[in-house]
Amino acid sequence: MLEVEGLKKTYKTTKAVDGVQLYLNKGESVGLLGPNGAGKSTTISMMSTLITPTSGDVRYNKKSVLKHPDIIRPVLGVVPQEIALYEELTAYENMRFFGKIYGLSGRKLENKVDEVLELVGLSDRKKERIKRYSGGMKRRINIAVALMHEPEVLIMDEPTVGIDPQSRSYILDMVRKLNREKGMTVLYTSHYMEEVERLCDRVYIMDHGHIIASGTKDELKSILSGEETVFVEVQQMSLKLVEQLVAHEAIQKVTEVEKGYKVIATKGEDLLADIFKLASTIDVKITGIHVQTPTLEDVFLHLTGRKLRD
Amino acid sequence: MWTVFHLQWLRLKREPLLALTFLVLTVVFVFFLAGSQGVQTITIQTYSDELSEAEIDQWLERLNQSETFEFEHNDRSEVEDLIRMSEISFALELGEDHYQYLVGQESHFLGTANQHIEQVYRSQLRKEEVKQRFPDLVIEERDFLKMDIQALTTNSSDNNDIVTHVITGMTLYFAMYTILLSMINLVTEKRSGTWNRLVFSPLKKTSIYLGQLTHYFCLGMIQIGLSFYLFYHILDYNFGSQYFTIAMVLMAFVFAVVALGMLVMGLVQSPQQLQAVIPIVTTGMAMIGGAFWPLEIVSNDILLFLARLVPIQYGIEALKGAILYEQNVVELLQPISILLLMGVLFMGIGVNLIERTK
Numbered sequence A: 001m002l003e004v005e006g007l008k009k010t011y012k013t014t015k016a017v018d019g020v021q022l023y024l025n026k027g028e029s030v031g032l033l034g035p036n037g038a039g040k041s042t043t044i045s046m047m048s049t050l051i052t053p054t055s056g057d058v059r060y061n062k063k064s065v066l067k068h069p070d071i072i073r074p075v076l077g078v079v080p081q082e083i084a085l086y087e088e089l090t091a092y093e094n095m096r097f098f099g100k101i102y103g104l105s106g107r108k109l110e111n112k113v114d115e116v117l118e119l120v121g122l123s124d125r126k127k128e129r130i131k132r133y134s135g136g137m138k139r140r141i142n143i144a145v146a147l148m149h150e151p152e153v154l155i156m157d158e159p160t161v162g163i164d165p166q167s168r169s170y171i172l173d174m175v176r177k178l179n180r181e182k183g184m185t186v187l188y189t190s191h192y193m194e195e196v197e198r199l200c201d202r203v204y205i206m207d208h209g210h211i212i213a214s215g216t217k218d219e220l221k222s223i224l225s226g227e228e229t230v231f232v233e234v235q236q237m238s239l240k241l242v243e244q245l246v247a248h249e250a251i252q253k254v255t256e257v258e259k260g261y262k263v264i265a266t267k268g269e270d271l272l273a274d275i276f277k278l279a280s281t282i283d284v285k286i287t288g289i290h291v292q293t294p295t296l297e298d299v300f301l302h303l304t305g306r307k308l309r310d
Numbered sequence B: 001m002w003t004v005f006h007l008q009w010l011r012l013k014r015e016p017l018l019a020l021t022f023l024v025l026t027v028v029f030v031f032f033l034a035g036s037q038g039v040q041t042i043t044i045q046t047y048s049d050e051l052s053e054a055e056i057d058q059w060l061e062r063l064n065q066s067e068t069f070e071f072e073h074n075d076r077s078e079v080e081d082l083i084r085m086s087e088i089s090f091a092l093e094l095g096e097d098h099y100q101y102l103v104g105q106e107s108h109f110l111g112t113a114n115q116h117i118e119q120v121y122r123s124q125l126r127k128e129e130v131k132q133r134f135p136d137l138v139i140e141e142r143d144f145l146k147m148d149i150q151a152l153t154t155n156s157s158d159n160n161d162i163v164t165h166v167i168t169g170m171t172l173y174f175a176m177y178t179i180l181l182s183m184i185n186l187v188t189e190k191r192s193g194t195w196n197r198l199v200f201s202p203l204k205k206t207s208i209y210l211g212q213l214t215h216y217f218c219l220g221m222i223q224i225g226l227s228f229y230l231f232y233h234i235l236d237y238n239f240g241s242q243y244f245t246i247a248m249v250l251m252a253f254v255f256a257v258v259a260l261g262m263l264v265m266g267l268v269q270s271p272q273q274l275q276a277v278i279p280i281v282t283t284g285m286a287m288i289g290g291a292f293w294p295l296e297i298v299s300n301d302i303l304l305f306l307a308r309l310v311p312i313q314y315g316i317e318a319l320k321g322a323i324l325y326e327q328n329v330v331e332l333l334q335p336i337s338i339l340l341l342m343g344v345l346f347m348g349i350g351v352n353l354i355e356r357t358k
């Protein structure tokens, strides 16, 4: 339904987006995962007709959005990365205004405001000014405003940055509900892989303006099928152990985590035994060890050699 | 467009402090300045070689009906001494059917004083003419003529050049301040992302701009309107009869200022910097454009040239024309069209700058 083809955006010296290719099918929930500065917001701005690409095209139902922005604007709901609200006005007033902008009025507008407020769980606070809201509440209204006109496609740019776990969980559930129950097509942008993993059917992984991997969650994880992730919990952190582990031929990467190390290695029979052996030779006591199925975070790490968040 | 327009009012209603402050400031300043000018009376020394004491007294009585001027009788030689010592800058010589001035140095009171004296003389002479032509009707005629004289004198004393200058200059200056400071909202909207929300909505770009700019335009007009309303009712200031012309001049001026605002917002795009730049721009333009003192006292050619480049100068000039000299739209076509032209120019450059940085 929505296709992005060879999209590029170059600012003076930086290539913010460098040839992005992606598509959304009706009713899908798609994740766009990438670290800060990957070019996610720039891609979204171009998809929502906010900025013009240096080259490439965005098509909605096979029609170029660049040439006809009017075909996509009414059906698109965009949740910007920042809190884009009139802070001196109440939630109710903000929602009414943006509803009107999309052509709602009268009884229909009022009903919609109530309905969306219910959905974001802020019905009882609607007469309060945005200024007085907590970060999580602001985020929820930031989303609510984009839902006023029942968009076909909802594009969300890191909608959960910097908020408490409860609000975050609430928002994730809400988005899932919109997608599953209302059939809304969702493009969810984030640098939190847990969120994308929980919400999305398909995922695009983006870095330095490029899509570096894409597919269903399972497809992506199969990139790592030859690898396994082992958590080694130790009594005492030891640099020597790290050296020994890295030296092991099957082990590709060792990163420090809480109370131990995360080891990524090529799948093999006796890796665990080897780790125990190594530890005992240098007198490091292993208090626990477990093998983990790979996450998207691991996929990213594998592809770029970096973590999503630094 | 109207949705955007209404929203701006709603926002203003929530945070009206800025606009109210400037309205109050305008009124306070004008009261203070115009008030102090109004109380002050200007004494004009008067002498005559031609007239008898009684005749001079008659003339003085007529002349002294003004509250702004006080005419004192003196000897010619003494008046000449005063002028020679620069104690007074000019004096008035009375004649039977004419008058003339003895001028030592230029004074900007002379023009205003002359307006008043000329009116008194003209009405008196007219009265006498009528008396001569219809000697029988004298008593009946007199009452009618007296009313005529009174209307003329109040008019001339009200339309004091200095007071008018203060009122127009200050009002326009503060209106400019309010408009430009309010327009910071535009930049903040771009920052906060609400502007983007409007851009990717089905609204047309022009509707967004029109909605916003119409709001600032109305805000400026309302502030000026309210200020003038207060001056009219509380200061008893007489705006003459050219209300339509005054409205046209104000609209042209406010349009130019809103456009200037767009230019400033295009050049400086951070709200913090704007907080600093706007007072400098506004006050600087007001100084150069003669909002604080009449341009007549400026003799520097560069300053006078710069004055030609700022909207407020044309605003004041045109308003004074309409209020003091009862000029109409056609007579004031030049300053009005210059204001409109400036507006179009600023707006064009401003919008381009703002759009380019997207």
Ligand SMILES: Nc1ncnc2c1ncn2[C@@H]1O[C@H](COP(=O)(O)OP(=O)(O)O)[C@@H](O)[C@H]1O
Pocket (backbone or CB within 6 Å): A011, A012, A014, A015, A016, A017, A034, A035, A036, A037, A038, A039, A040, A041, A042, A043
């Ligand atoms: N208006 C702009 N001017 C110059 N550089 C920009 C602009 N917007 C974004 N960039 C650059 O483009 C890159 C991608 O930014 P962005 O799309 O915001 O990344 P993300 O949303 O994934 O964090 C960054 O390096 C950023 O500095």
Ligand SMILES: [Mg+2]
Pocket (backbone or CB within 6 Å): A037, A040, A041, A042, A081, A157, A158
């Ligand atoms: Mg971003």
